[in-house]
Amino acid sequence: MEFEQQALNRVRRIPERGQYDQATIYAIIDAALLCHVAFAVDGQPFVIPTIHARMGDELILHGAKASRLLKHIEAGHPVSVAITLLDGLVMARSVFHSSMNYRSVVLFGHGRTLQTNDEKMAALACLTEHLARGRWQDARLPTAQELNATTVVALSIASASAKARSGPPNDEPEDYALPIWAGVLPLQQAALPPVPDPQLTPGLDAPDYLVHYRRQG
Amino acid sequence: MEFEQQALNRVRRIPERGQYDQATIYAIIDAALLCHVAFAVDGQPFVIPTIHARMGDELILHGAKASRLLKHIEAGHPVSVAITLLDGLVMARSVFHSSMNYRSVVLFGHGRTLQTNDEKMAALACLTEHLARGRWQDARLPTAQELNATTVVALSIASASAKARSGPPNDEPEDYALPIWAGVLPLQQAALPPVPDPQLTPGLDAPDYLVHYRRQG
Numbered sequence: 001m002e003f004e005q006q007a008l009n010r011v012r013r014i015p016e017r018g019q020y021d022q023a024t025i026y027a028i029i030d031a032a033l034l035c036h037v038a039f040a041v042d043g044q045p046f047v048i049p050t051i052h053a054r055m056g057d058e059l060i061l062h063g064a065k066a067s068r069l070l071k072h073i074e075a076g077h078p079v080s081v082a083i084t085l086l087d088g089l090v091m092a093r094s095v096f097h098s099s100m101n102y103r104s105v106v107l108f109g110h111g112r113t114l115q116t117n118d119e120k121m122a123a124l125a126c127l128t129e130h131l132a133r134g135r136w137q138d139a140r141l142p143t144a145q146e147l148n149a150t151t152v153v154a155l156s157i158a159s160a161s162a163k164a165r166s167g168p169p170n171d172e173p174e175d176y177a178l179p180i181w182a183g184v185l186p187l188q189q190a191a192l193p194p195v196p197d198p199q200l201t202p203g204l205d206a207p208d209y210l211v212h213y214r215r216q217g
Numbered sequence: 218m219e220f221e222q223q224a225l226n227r228v229r230r231i232p233e234r235g236q237y238d239q240a241t242i243y244a245i246i247d248a249a250l251l252c253h254v255a256f257a258v259d260g261q262p263f264v265i266p267t268i269h270a271r272m273g274d275e276l277i278l279h280g281a282k283a284s285r286l287l288k289h290i291e292a293g294h295p296v297s298v299a300i301t302l303l304d305g306l307v308m309a310r311s312v313f314h315s316s317m318n319y320r321s322v323v324l325f326g327h328g329r330t331l332q333t334n335d336e337k338m339a340a341l342a343c344l345t346e347h348l349a350r351g352r353w354q355d356a357r358l359p360t361a362q363e364l365n366a367t368t369v370v371a372l373s374i375a376s377a378s379a380k381a382r383s384g385p386p387n388d389e390p391e392d393y394a395l396p397i398w399a400g401v402l403p404l405q406q407a408a409l410p411p412v413p414d415p416q417l418t419p420g421l422d423a424p425d426y427l428v429h430y431r432r433q434g
Contacts, residue, residue: 008261012283012285013280013281013283013284013285033303033306033317033404034301034303034317036253036255036264036266036299036301037264038253038255038256038257038262038263038264038297039255039262040255040257040260040261040262043257043260043295044225044257044295044297044325045255045256045257045262045295045296045297046255046262046297046323047253047254047255047264047297047298047299047323048299048323049253049299049301049319049321051317063230064230066229066230067230068229068230078260078261078262079262080255080261080262080263080264081264082253082264082265082266084251084253084266086250086251086406088412089250089348089349091349091352091356091411091427092356093356093357094356094357094358094359094363095341095345095353095356095357095358095359095363096359096360096363096367098345098348098352098356100250100251100268102266104266106263106264106265108261124312128312128315131306131315132306132308132402135308135315136312138397138398139308139309139310139311139312139315139397140310140311140312140392140395140397141311141312142311142312142313143313146311146312146313150313168412168414168415168416169414175357176416176418177418178357178418179418179421180355180356180357180421181355181411181413181417181421181422181423181424181427182413182414182416182417183411183412183413183414183417183423184411184412184414185349185408185409185411185412185427185430186408186409186410186412187250187406187407187408187409188406188407188409189303189404189405189406189407190404190405190406190407191402191403191404192402192403192404192405193403194308194400194401194402194403195305195385195400195401195402195403196398196399196400197385197386197399197400197401198385199385199393199399200398200399200400201393201394201395201396204396204397204398205398206398206400207398210308210398210402213402
């Protein structure tokens with residue numbers, strides 16, 4: 001499935017880096033640990049980092065009931081969400097062609113507020129498993145009171161595009177002979193060994209999904 | 218120096234995590250490799266990831282002359298910029314108290330377009346050194362034609378706030394006795410060994426600032 005190219009989601013700068021197929025877009029959403037959500041109030045833009053997860057064809061966001069962002073989404077306003085994975089620094093011979101390797105998604109949509117406790121539990125399970133697969137069955141699950149204090153919204157991914165760059169620099173032909181090192185410095189988000197809570201009950205080992213933490217993609 | 222707490226920059230959710238001092242805010246800006254810029258056109262919010270650098274009390278952004286974001290800033294419209302460093306996954310005993318450790322900045326401002334080649338060169342040096350300290354003196358510098366094809370804007374950091382979480386989970390008192398592992402999975406952006414361009418002139422070694430790449434903060 002491809003997202004239709006429209007005015008909203010068309011990649012304008014360096015259009016050959018634009019991608020519209022659902023599989024590519026969903027893989028980037030699933031690999032990232034956080035997103036940045038933009039909204040506008042009376043022409044003033046705001047942008048906030050937050051945890052996300054994909055549940056089917058919707059993007060789940062959550063937070064405290066009083067959250068300004070979530071109230072804004074509940075009121076029916078449009079938001080834009082960016083999800084960015086940084087893969088490396090591209091050191092071209094020239095400053096002009098220096099760049100970054102990355103995979104990014106920008107999507108647009110409206111949200112609906114999840115109403116029933118069943119829907120909210122399913123979405124919170126999705127968020128929890130997005131961060132660490134296996135955690136939902138280990139953790140103490142939300143109580144009715146905690147669910148009530150939490151707003152969960154589902155954004156329909158109405159329009160989306162991905163943009164990516166990979167590989168070595170693209171220098172000007174005449175620059176390749178310069179005595180300047182060029183290449184890529186690969187970057188990755190690395191997990192260090194889990195640090196136990198100082199108040200941890202003795203005798204509990206860190207679970208495998210944290211000791212051998214890996215993200216898809 | 219502290220940024221004044223105003224309606225725009227006041228940290229509303231969990232206000233005790235809010236910080237307004239310039240040193241804290243500048244350290245986060247300087248440590249991050251990219252930012253997310255939000256802008257609004259006719260009430261529709263957009264958000265775009267891009268490279269940034271701080272030059273004194275201004276934030277530098279750049280791109281091709283045709284960039285919609287840069288044209289929007291040049292026209293005098295306000296933008297909001299988020300810069301986020303992810304430090305770990307906080308595994309509380311309860312789903313409700315699970316969280317992330319992070320350092321983030323949100324700032325608001327208007328931009329001015331840099332006009333002279335001297336100003337643009339200074340800003341591009343700042344961006345290049347922000348990514349890899351030492352690169353500016355090694356790389357082939359921009360030509361007049363390349364400068365002309367590049368728009369550089371400086372955002373006045375008129376209003377800003379930082380928000381951060383660190384340390385172990387904060388569980389409900391009665392949950393500490395549960396037989397559930399709790400703690401933090403630390404995350405960090407790691408650089409792998411530099412990968413030479415396949416077309417690299419033989420005999421050139423990767424520079425020290427890439428082989429021993431480290432970010433401040």
